[in-house]
Amino acid sequence: MMKYGMAQKFVPEAAELCENSLKKFISLIGTVDKLLVISGAGISTESVPGIPDYRSKDVGLYARIAHKPIYFQDYMRSNRCRQRYWSRNFLAWPRFGQAAPNINHYALSKWEASDRFQWLITQNVDGLHLKAGSKMVTELHGSALQVKCTTCDYIESRQTYQDRLDYANPGFKEEHVAPGELAPDGDIILPLGTEKGFQIPECPSCGGLMKTDVTFFGENVNMDKVNFCYEKVNECDGILSLGTSLAVLSGFRFIHHANMKKKPIFIVNIGPTRADHMATMKLDYKISDVLKEM
Template sequence: MRVSCGLTIIRSGKGLWVTNVNRPCSHVSAELFVPPSPPVDPAQVRELQRFISLSKKVLVMTGAGISTESGIPDYRSDKVGLYARTDRRPIQHIDFVRSAPVRQRYWARNFVGWPQFSSHQPNPAHWALSNWEKLGKLHWLVTQNVDALHTKAGSQRLTELHGCMHRVLCLDCGEQTPRGLLQERFKALNSQWSAEAHGLAPDGDVFLSEEQVQSFLVPTCIRCGGPLKPDVVFFGDTVNPDKVDFVHRRVKEADALLVVGSSLQVYPHGSGQEATNRNTEHWAHTVR
């Protein structure tokens, strides 16, 4: 299935950048990316309620499935995930670091997709977990997602295991920049550039043609002139060991583990996200 959203970013006559999203697509986008599921089983709801009520220090780990109802597609869901809809695959860390054209392609697509991606809002699941924290039930929240929806919902006892798209890092000096400020630099450098994207992908990505990408200008670090990268763990990269150790300590402190929106799949190759899935499976078997 091809999603054609008519997402267009243009420069208006007043010098302002405007993002147009076809209204019907915007209205149904959340539904498009929610995988089919059977009706809620009341017995399972009661079982979950009992599990939570008997636990005093719950650690919750969330994956991409918690954000699909906010309109953000995931990768692997049957029929609606990126892998099911297209033959596209996520960017690899080593390609981004080594290749300026790869970075140019990534940032052009991200520039177009950012206004919509950054506008996504938490859904009831995010708000429920935030409320658990306020009630003292949730000991810690670990998310594999990079969409900042838990932060928008007010969660504070939070570790973003794979980083966050709302931050940008310099690969040379480590300078951190809010993604919104970088968007303004993109606009200034590309005042005559416009593009229309057809199709949405996870992590703020959209689909553009090579012709559109080639004329896109990418800013460098203001501090040192180095290349910029979103503060996220790309496929093939690894999670910071200190962050992993921190999460392990939170797990040991907890008396229960609840996994929301993650398949816990294990893959044969050692990317950071795949290693996280292996660790998650181990936690799910050992923390009771």
């Protein structure tokens, strides 16, 4: 029960479940021959340990604290900025790296067995879809489970880099216990100044700057991924959007593209989204309450 409570901490209050609305929603989706799914942070809020989303009312990260994400340009030009990023990420990793998929991730993984399942585009970087067994998935914003050199594209696992960070900063994790909560991108909030003197291992191949293999704010999404996702939108007959406000253009553009092509759009999200006016039907229910009936 305690673990369940931890996960539910970041699930916003949902509308009361209406069986008739749910049946209608499922019936309408049943008319779609090739279904494309887009997922966001809201699909992971039921996981353990609790991973908040950014924008949900009352429980989203932005609603509770003055969280300012690190921008790509600042990361690349400022060592102090990189120290702040990696010191927090280093302390958060043991919990973030152990985060487990929930019923939503496993449900979508099972959908791949159906000929009606077209593809999954996720805006999440937590890797939980892959942990649940999904293979027909594009991680639009990359993965926090690996680290990449910004110069030569050398890649290693996040755990391998964690070991190198630990070796370079003896005693840091013991001195700075991290009681704070996780952010959706695997960050944790620490007092300013905690990062002073934190050592960041360079690329073992070329000596370049290492960065988690995720798209930072201010950084461009990989265009090969974007073009591939547009192809999947063109091939599908309808889209199901799960757990995202679609506030960020990188995900919204696919919904907009589908709408321009008159494809039906279905949304499950607690709270408003940028595409509500485009939706064939929308439910403000907890995602697991919907997926377990589909």
